[in-house]
Amino acid sequence: MESPMNQGTPKQDFFTKVRAHRLTTTFTLLTTLTVGVMAGSVMTRDVSGKEQQKVDSSDARPIVIPNPVTLSNGFSQIVKQVGPAVVNINTESLPKQALKKPGRGLQRPMPNPHGDQDGQGGNQGDMQDFFNKFFGGQNPGGGGGDDDDAGGGERRALGSGYIVDPRGYIITNNHVVDKADKIFVKLAGDSDSADPGYAARVIGVDTETDIAVIKIDAKEPLPTVGLGNSDGAQVGDWVLAIGSPFGLSQTVSAGIVSAKNRSIDERDAQGLSKQFQRFIQTDAAINPGNSGGPLVDMGGKVIGMNTAIYTQSAGSEGVGFAMPSNIVAKVYNDLISPEHKVIRGSIGIQFQAAQSSAVNRVYGFTSGGVIVGSVTKGGGAEKAGLKPGDILVSIDGRQIKDGDDLVADISARKVGTNVQIGYLRDSKPEKHTASVTIGDRAKVYAALAGAGTEDESAPEESDAGQTKLGITVTALPAPVAQKLGIQGGVTVSNVTPGSFADEIGLAKGTLIVEINKQPVVDDASYRAVVSRLKTGDDVVFVVRDPRASRSSGNSFLGGTLR
Incomplete structure (x- = not known):
């Protein structure tokens, strides 16, 4: 008989069986995994061996880069033809103290219930931020528009333009050069160095159409672009916009003429509509810096000048506006005339x-x-x-x-x-x-606009020398002339910072009695003398202090007109 100590209980027999079964299961699983790993290794080794086998590719042909070809759309040929005449315009505005005026910025035009003076009214007050002028705030750090703090530092801005005369006459937007003390032009072939380019001067501006004519002096004849007849442009025609958006010169965008004879309700400082602005609408991408650049048809002719965009994001949204070339040509011809202005x-x-x-x-x-x-x-x-x-x-x-x-x-x-x-x-x-x-x-x-005066004897301000000399003047009242013992003269009412007059020391309030030995007794005689001045001339002013007595002598200020 077995001893009771050696006899297993039913409970002990159960745990013994479980342990035995667990070991069997574990061994089975390990065996299966081992076989799987070994099979995977064999398969991997088999694939690796196949990859290492040499494959015959003698029938494969190498890729050959073809010679460059001209694409059929013709855009590149137009750019080659027009591009050299498109210029980059950069301006500088010197600090001005106490001259801050209500900003023009991004305005929301309001409808005019009374229409316009001898003109149309385009009642489109619902179009917010419509006439976004392009050139402001394109310095490297971004920045504000053309009405930023007038008391700040020197401001720079960018725009575009195109040469229409080999002697250096350039068409651009007035808002590109407006308020600028210095204007520089870079040609298409100029490098992107720190050199600002050719110094330019304003020949004339027309605020009604936002058109300006400027001129640079180059040693050799410059490439030009021809103006086409904008009446021939049809809705759906292909067009190219060329310019310097965000300062990126010689940038080209393509689109179509979306509409013609489009009016917008942009208004002047008195709230009166600029009724002569009738535009070609296009979906060619136009962005800040394109302003003043050409809109070109497929014949390589300028049919418009990029002027404005409709935007709610300060960038292109596919609705741009160009001043028709027929209007541009007429205004240009008036601005290069002896009067340098448009008389309507x-x-x-x-x-x-x-x-x-x-x-x-x-x-x-x-x-x-x-x-x-x-x-x-x-x-x-x-x-x-x-x-x-x-x-x-x-x-x-x-x-x-x-x-x-x-x-x-x-x-x-x-x-x-x-x-x-x-x-x-x-x-x-x-x-x-x-x-x-x-x-x-x-x-x-x-x-x-209420700007007129009922006093016909009041002195009239003259801008005859504003472009050439950088000054505006008013005729000296007769009683003052009599008190000074002189026939007459003109008093400097304003001097543009950085201008020729500013450089030679001609100050506000100075009385001019003679220019280049020609007497200046009134506005008419002043205009006559100034109209004959040209770049390179020596200009000498005989001036007096109007606050001084009769015995006060004359002073002489002069320089070479740039």
Whole structure:
């Protein structure tokens, strides 16, 4: 018999079986894993061996880079043709103290319920940030626009332009060079060195169309681009925009003409619409710095000048605007004339450009015409007897289509000439005719804005020397001249920092009595002398201190005109 100590209990037998079963299971699992690892190693070794086998690739042919070819779209040929005439314009504005004015910045145009002076009104106040001027704040660190703190340091800005005369005449936007004390131009082939480029001077500007003409002096004839006829451009035509967006010179973008004769409600400091700005709309990418650059058709001709964008992000959103070349050409021809300004005609009325057909039917001019909103006091229309509510239906016997037609005709006429205006009054069918004298639109505009003066004897400020000399002057009042014992003269009312006058020490308040031995007794004589000055001339001013007595002597200031 076995001893009770050696006899296993049922509980002990159960745990013994479990342990035995666990060892069997574990051994089975280990055996399976070992076989799997060995099989994987064999397979891997087999694949590695296959990869190491030599493969015959003698039938493979090497890739050969083909010779460069010209693509069929022709864009590159146009760029080669036009690109050399596109320039980069950079400007410097010196610090100015106590000259800060209300900013123009990114404005939201407001609708004008009364229309415009002899013009259209594009009632588009819902388009926010519409006329974003491009050139401001493109320094390396970004920055603000063209109305940043006027009391700050020197400001720099960038824009574009294009050469239209081999002698160095360049077309750009007025807002690119506006307020600039120094203007520099870099040609297409110039390096990106620290050299600012050629010094440029302003020949003339037209704020109504935002067009400016500047000039540089080069030793050799410069490449030019030709202007095309913008009337021939059709919606859907391919166009290229060339310029210096964000300072990246010779940048090209492509798009189409999206619309024509587009108006926007951009206004001047007096809140009056700039009615002569009628644009070609394009989806070619236009960005800050493109301003002033050309919009080119597929014939390599400039059909517009990139001027504005519609944006809510300060960048291109596919809606850009270019001033048509036909307008640019006319303004350019006026700005290079001896007067260096654009003189437009006006009859002195205001009217609403766009109105519903119901208004036309009720007032009886469904076949075309313009209803007078107001008449400018002292203007040609008032003197001819025209009144608010009159309906202008014809000019010299030709039927008036609309307000744009009226503006185009009147503004192109010579100041002082007469025009026969046909009109209807008091909803009666009888047609009346009035002979209206064409006035200078700039003067009528100033009177409308409240800038005119009733004192005809008040001294008139002259800007004849602003471009060449950097000064504006006012005629010396007769009592002051008599007190000083002189025939007359002009007093310097403003000096542009960094200008020729500033460099030779001509200060504000100085009395000029002679220029280059020619007496200056009034505004007319001053203008006559200044108009003959040209780059390279020696210019000597005979000046006096108007606060001094009769016995005070003359002083002489001079230099070579740059």
